[in-house]
Amino acid sequence: MSDNHDVDYLRASTGIKSWLLTIDHKRLGLMYLASVLFFFLIGGIFAILVRTELFTHTETIMSAQQYNQAFTMHGVIMVFLVIIPSIPAALGNFVLPLQLGAKDVAFPKLNLLSYYIYVTGSLFAVYSMVSGAVDTGWTFYTPYSSQSSQAVVSMTLAAFILGFSSILTGMNFMTTVHKMRAPGMTWFNMPLFIWGIYATALIQILATPVLAITLLLIIVERTLGVGIFDPTLGGDPVLFQHFFWFYSHPAVYIMILPGMAIMSDLIAAFSQKRVFGYSFVAFSSLSIALISFLVWGHHLFVSGQSALAGAIFSFLTMLVAIPSGVKIFNWVATLYKGAINLATPMLYALMFIFLFTIGGLTGLFLGVLSVDIHLHDTYFVVAHFHYVMMGSTIMAFIGGIYYWWPKMTGKMYKESLGATGAILVFIGFNVTFFTQFFMGSQGMPRRYYNYLEQFEFYHQISTIGSYILALGLFVALWSLIDSLRNGEKAPQNPWNASTLEWTVCTTPPIEHNFHETPHVTTGPYDFGIEEGYSD
Amino acid sequence: MDIKALQSMEVLVDSVWTPAVASTQAADVDGLFYFIYWSCIFLGILVVAPMLWFLVKYRVKNFSRKAYSQRDHGVLIETLWSVLPFFYLVVLFVWGLRGFLNLYIAPPDAMEMRITGQKWFWEISYPEDDVAVSGQGVEFVVPVDTNIKLIIIAEDVLHSFFIPNFRVKMDAVPGRYTTLWFNANKEGLYPVLCTEYCGKDHSNMLAKVRVVKQEEFRAWIEKTQAASNSLPPVALGEKLYGSKGCNACHSIDGSRLVGPSFKGLYGRDEKLADGSTVKVDDAYMRESILNPAAKIVESYQNLMTPYQGKLKEREIVGLIEYIKTLK
Structure with missing residues (x-):
């Protein structure tokens, strides 16, 4: 073994304690990654149970009560334990300081605390699963949630605690971006991944406290009997929806912005080109973050809110389409005259463009007032948000894992396995969720245990699609596990990428990331040009 | 409750998208639906077609060459794709708002x-x-x-x-x-x-x-x-058992649902959650219909909506007489 100074972060110290009490952002990133993937598996099992139950239009494998609990657990786990922490907490933690040329995040101990708050929150969630499962849906709408089983208290408490993990991580990242940039790393020299994570952190800090307030009010109402949302106690159930979506719509952007953040880096690296319209892409992240606070009322078009409020929220909602469209167009323009390499991370990036285009465009149907009245709370909505949450964010997450896997582990995965997984995921995903657009526009409501027999055909196709999707995800997981044992040693910069974590930092990184502080003199996407060509 | 029969009703459908039109407002909603639908297909092709074309044209293996261009901005094209969508969205918004107001404001003679x-x-x-x-x-x-x-x-x-x-x-x-x-x-x-x-x-x-x-x-x-x-009490009670939703939680064949079964209920001694016992007679049944929280049967939860003020005297009598017949 060479001088301790040169040993990579995985071997710098050993023993279980060196992991559990680490303040190294890279190890914390891996711990988040393992936790998030574990809960992704659990949430996925619930998804498969739900889809299997829906294979026939009456009872298939479980009772109505169990079905309601299964889709609630699927939603709660996927939103609070998987998607929200996925990219920022797992990949953001690992990559952000490396890309900035920093030794660590601004507050390493706070970072460790965030992880344990996340663990505590997830334990509460697991407890309420075991202790008599919640059946309210992940939205916890009152007054149903005020009257349903006691496990609602522990489940909302779980979401409350997880919120704090999210706030602290956001704060940590924001401070890091402001204070820890290497010399020469100006704001406009930062990789777009950082811009996306920064915009996400902004929303996490400003919106999550509102969720905490709301969930606390539910707990107060349930345990002390104070009437806030429950009409039998003099409360207003629609007030809850305002509170809930004031957080949860920005939270949708907490989920999608990091996906977009990864996209810019992947598209640049795998087409060996500068990102087209860098500043447009950077500022579109910030404008999405700002507008996201002003659109919550589009979840309440049929809840009895006034027509004027409906009109304003509809208009603001449509404005989000502009920065989202700008991003898509810029990514496609980046491919033009590039040197495009279809490695597995790029397959997921291209999948993202395709699926996010569908997810975004179907959002137009739902932002338009009169059409939304018909589509609201149908499978059209279910399909739309799965295209955005799963089809976009999770695909970007998986693409990001493949992209930074050599950096994290020092091993290369097998391209053939990676590509097979990606293709199965793509087919499975579209078969599962595109079918749901048909059902939804024909009027099939969401959260239905039994359903009209005429929709059985669509449901069966969707269920079969979900099995293909699950198979694809297992192949992807296998390709990663396999690389740990049989993978070739990763070269320093396997993608010929241009950001600091690949150009300066070793693979895998040393404990303190850089031997000496890097001095940045070039832009984030400084690739060469083929001989004989200019511009 | 026969779930299969219940779920056999059909939404009248004449395409794979929105169902058949059967109201005066539906045509306008569908007009907008299909306008968005076709414009989305157009926009989707606008994104996906160039993407696929670039993938075919500029694909390389193993970073064997560099890009042909590093151009990273174009004022005209960026202005176009930032500004043009705005006008399209205004059209959608105004059309949607008109339709919504038409759905929202009922004619005064309705x-x-x-x-x-x-x-x-x-x-x-x-x-x-x-x-x-x-x-x-x-x-x-x-x-x-x-x-x-x-x-x-x-x-x-x-x-x-x-x-x-x-x-x-x-x-x-x-x-x-x-x-x-x-x-x-x-x-x-x-x-x-x-x-x-x-x-x-x-x-x-x-x-x-x-x-x-x-x-x-x-x-x-x-x-x-x-x-x-004109219904006699037992027939009225049987009808109310379905129409007032009793059947969702109380079976008449002895099977256990959310609440106790009605079969053989009348005249029985019920053990309550507080440990006491009560005989099921007319007075107990009346109280349990109007104010179900007063006496909760052991091993069941307090979930039923009180029917105080929602049933006429005739209807309460009908329900009690009907339950009496379920031996």
Whole structure:
């Protein structure tokens, strides 16, 4: 073994304690990654149970009560334990300081605390699963949630605690971006991944406290009997929806912005080109973050809110389409005259463009007032948000894992396995969720245990699609596990990428990331040009 | 409750997208739906076609060459794709708002009906005629080509009243009136679905609306009035067992649902949650219908909605007499 100074972060110290009490952002990133993937598996099992139950239009494998609990657990786990922490907490933690040329995040101990708050929150969630499962849906709408089983208290408490993990991580990242940039790393020299994570952190800090307030009010109402949302106690159930979506719509952007953040880096690296319209892409992240606070009322078009409020929220909602469209167009323009390499991370990036285009465009149907009245709370909505949450964010997450896997582990995965997984995921995903657009526009409501027999055909196709999707995800997981044992040693910069974590930092990184502080003199996407060509 | 029979009603469908049009407002909603649909196909091709073309044209293996260009901005094209979508979105917004106001504001001459959502059935009443029908899968009748305004409220938790073929939907909120209106212009039978999650039997909270000519509508109203006034107690109780939703939680064959079965209930000694015992007689049954929280049977939860003020004396008697017959 060479001088301790040169040993990579995985071997710098050993023993279980060196992991559990680490303040190294890279190890914390891996711990988040393992936790998030574990809960992704659990949430996925619930998804498969739900889809299997829906294979026939009456009872298939479980009772109505169990079905309601299964889709609630699927939603709660996927939103609070998987998607929200996925990219920022797992990949953001690992990559952000490396890309900035920093030794660590601004507050390493706070970072460790965030992880344990996340663990505590997830334990509460697991407890309420075991202790008599919640059946309210992940939205916890009152007054149903005020009257349903006691496990609602522990489940909302779980979401409350997880919120704090999210706030602290956001704060940590924001401070890091402001204070820890290497010399020469100006704001406009930062990789777009950082811009996306920064915009996400902004929303996490400003919106999550509102969720905490709301969930606390539910707990107060349930345990002390104070009437806030429950009409039998003099409360207003629609007030809850305002509170809930004031957080949860920005939270949708907490989920999608990091996906977009990864996209810019992947598209640049795998087409060996500068990102087209860098500043447009950077500022579109910030404008999405700002507008996201002003659109919550589009979840309440049929809840009895006034027509004027409906009109304003509809208009603001449509404005989000502009920065989202700008991003898509810029990514496609980046491919033009590039040197495009279809490695597995790029397959997921291209999948993202395709699926996010569908997810975004179907959002137009739902932002338009009169059409939304018909589509609201149908499978059209279910399909739309799965295209955005799963089809976009999770695909970007998986693409990001493949992209930074050599950096994290020092091993290369097998391209053939990676590509097979990606293709199965793509087919499975579209078969599962595109079918749901048909059902939804024909009027099939969401959260239905039994359903009209005429929709059985669509449901069966969707269920079969979900099995293909699950198979694809297992192949992807296998390709990663396999690389740990049989993978070739990763070269320093396997993608010929241009950001600091690949150009300066070793693979895998040393404990303190850089031997000496890097001095940045070039832009984030400084690739060469083929001989004989200019511009 | 026969779930298969309940779930066999059909939304009338004439394409893979929105269902058949059966109200005056639905045509405008569909016009906008298909406008967005075709423009989305156009926009989708605008994104995906160049993407696929670039992938084919510029694909390399193993970073074997560099890019042909590092151009990273173009003022004209970026202005175009930032500004043009705005005009498209304004068109969508204005069209959607017009349609929404048309769905939202009922004409002043509309006939009024009352809708009450309760776990897990709808009650539909016609205040002008003092007629009400209710129950899981209940069928109610409205006249064709008539403006009809529904005033909606919920008894317990949120529900939502959705008629796919009419393109109308409105939440039923406890403690607050919401409204929707429609003008059904095609005779037929159309499903009504609950679209706000409300618990165990959410997906069985269905109803059917039959659209008929004005004369047939009057005849149905008169027939329904007559039927509800002339039934003997046991038959009335049997009818209420379905229409007031008792069947969602209490079986009549001894099987255990959310609440105790009615089979063999009358005259039995019930063990209560507080350890005491009570004999099931007329007084106990009356109390348990009107104020169910007063005495909770052991191993069951306090979930039932109180029926105080919601049943006439005749109806309470009918229910008790009906339960007595279930030996």
